[in-house]
Amino acid sequence: MNSLTLRVGLIAALVVAVFAGLTALALERAFRDSATQAVMQRLQGQLYLLMGAVEVDADGDVRLPERLPEARLNLPDSGLYARITGGDGDVLWRSPSSLGEAADTAGEAPFMARMTVTWETGEGNVPLTFTVAEDRTALEAQLRSYRRSLWGWLAALAVLLLAAQSLALYLGLKPLRRVARELRAMERGEQSRLAGGYPLELRALTDNLNALIHAERARQARYRDGLADLAHSLKTPLAVLRGTLGTAGEAAGRQALEQLERMDRIIAYQLQRAGTAGRSPLAAPQAVAPVVRRLADSLAKVYAGRGVECTLEVPEAVRFRGSEGDLMELLGNLMDNAWKFCRRRVRVRAREGDDGGLEVRVEDDGPGIDPAQVPAILARGGRLDEGVPGQGIGMAVVSEIVQAYGGRLQLDRSPEWGGAAWVLRLPG
Known part of the structure; x- marks a missing residue:
């Protein structure tokens, strides 16, 4: 994780993944609610169609045409069921789609529309309860198809978004890579300073680096020139003293010459030690x-x-x-x-x-x-x-x-x- 590109790329990928996942869940939830509401509205309409097709005689017997308004009610195991019950709860009529079922499928279906009416006949009023129900098979198939399409498109959009972010990241970090290349070129001695033309966010950094490099090189030059001047200034008087003492008494001259030699060694050592430039990452x-x-x-x-x-x-x-x-x-x-x-x-x-x-x-x-x-x-x-x-x-x-x-x-x-x-x- 020392790479800025890798760090930003992973954060961007995580954000895109979380966004895509939450978006998929929200859209799927909205689609499920909308589809459920559409099923209930459709059942309500089919309930009215069933009421419009029914006939009740004076004895309270219920008759419906052989061809019902909704074709699925004529097909066994179609998932759509209907029934009509009397006031005592007895089933007066069931749709052909529920024939062959061991249990009252209409009572177990999750989607159901029901209405109780009082039917007027010549002999009196007959209470009837109309029920239309539908199982989850059609809705689940629709949800599965929508989910596959949704995740496919979201995955494609996520890939495109990541590619766009990668391109933006590459272009955005290009000046930083340029700084790194120029610093390496300075290390190899191919150039002496950072070139211009950097964005505003990096201009202060590059200008300060150039000023620092220039100041460091000027300081080293002044330091070495000063040391050279010091060496020249000291060696000339020492040479004069050495020549003068050579004409003095033997014992005194020898002792003085020994001290001068010692001073000369100390000066040479300190000058060479102080003149050491030391390691610099920007040195050519x-x-x-x-x-x-x-x-x-x-x-x-x-x-x-x-x-x-x-x-x-x-x-x-x-x-x-x-x-x-x-x-x-x-x-x-x-x-x-x-x-x-x-x-x-x-x-x-x-x-x-x-x-x-x-x-x-x-x-x-x-x-x-x-x-x-x-x-x-x-x-x-x-x-x-x-x-x-x-x-x-x-x-x-x-x-x-x-x-x-x-x-x-x-x-x-x-x-x-x-x-x-x-x-x-x-x-x-």
Whole structure:
């Protein structure tokens, strides 16, 4: 029931079903009452016809013609019965339609018209009671036929109504589906904002989304520009101080230089940490393969004297949903460490994860890393080998970025080479 279309469709179907059922019951009840009233009126008319056809002699004997005014009275078991009784209740005449019945069928029929009159003869007055009755057979057959026709037409109308409601629902929710398509296009990097032309009910939503996206991108740009300006402003005075202290006394200069190096590491770490964009559902996906190739080419030049053999297994279709700067920091630090500590070989693999995310594996043929030392490596300023150049903040930055994206960083051992294998998993 998370689908708005399904929810509205089920409610509409329930309303149509209830409406059709109640309408059918109301129409059937009205038809039954109308048919019953028509039967009673018809019996009343047949009662008058019977009274007009009867003849009573002076002895009170009742005579009727062989061909009665109502043909059904002449047919046995036709469902229509008539009788005439005297003042003492004796049956003076019964219609041929009731012949052969074991009981007084006219007395059991549900529809009955009766009238008692005083018939004047030459010898006096004769009390007569005329009764015309009809069973439910004809009425039930008529009701069954009407019910079949009624439910058939109501079912057809219900289907047509549901089809019309489905069409109205499809057209009514079309702008929402358009918003969803455009958001997915923004996630794929195919467009930068929601297009216009939305209905009044959605215009406020789309305009606010566009304003939010624009403000967020402008804020990130200002944030990164400010960080770059801060880095430039701080590094220049630090470089001047470092050069000045180099000419001071050896002990004092060494101590001051150590503190400056420490300040430089802290500033670099905090700037890189603050510059992490983090995961954004509207961020355009970045191709991973070009970034890996650029980093590999740069590291090959930096460590040209080591003759590192690098193998890249990164499909072109693999994407990273986030900032390209964050991707450069992640892969740059992992690959730089692999180049530093390998003996000769480095391999970088990347693939799309099971949840549509990114999985990167960077391994080397170096001595490997003890899992117990991982917390120290990921700590700011943590370094296992002081003889290797670096500030000790690279893996700490990697850890911060991975946490910002809700991912996971894991240390394994290369099954082929025995060296370290960093596995980076970021959600889709």
